[in-house]
Amino acid sequence: MRGTSRDKISRKIVSGTEITKDNFFESVTDLVEVRLLHLSQQDFSEIDSVIRDKVLEGDWVLGERLKAYTSDPENYDYFCKFDLELIKKVNFLH
Structure with missing residues (x-):
């Protein structure tokens, strides 16, 4: 917690x-x-776009850079396409 x-x-x-x-x-x-959990990686592009639109329109203010946490190397590569701070987490299930 x-x-x-x-x-x-x-x-x-x-x-x-x-x-x-x-x-x-x-x-x-x-x-x-705000934490977003999504089941499909393909959903992230739209989620990212909505968040960035909210910031550009002045509805939301970011105090720090957006972050993405992942333990999967393929997901890490996918998230490299976005302007995010990428953080590799240890996956205890493998």
Whole structure:
């Protein structure tokens, strides 16, 4: 289970990040996150397009670069086509 917002802020302070009322939203960019799980890899292109449209239209603001987590090398290659931070996860099932 992920930590609370208070935990996240505490970890940033312990790691040396100075957080003030003036820099709060620049320093703490992960108070809210959206996770998307999709069953079909082909669905991701449309999902990515909708998210980027929302950002371009000003409906959504991203505090950090979009990320994709995968443990499958083929999926990793697929996600390279998109402007994402790719993170390889260890798959404990193999």
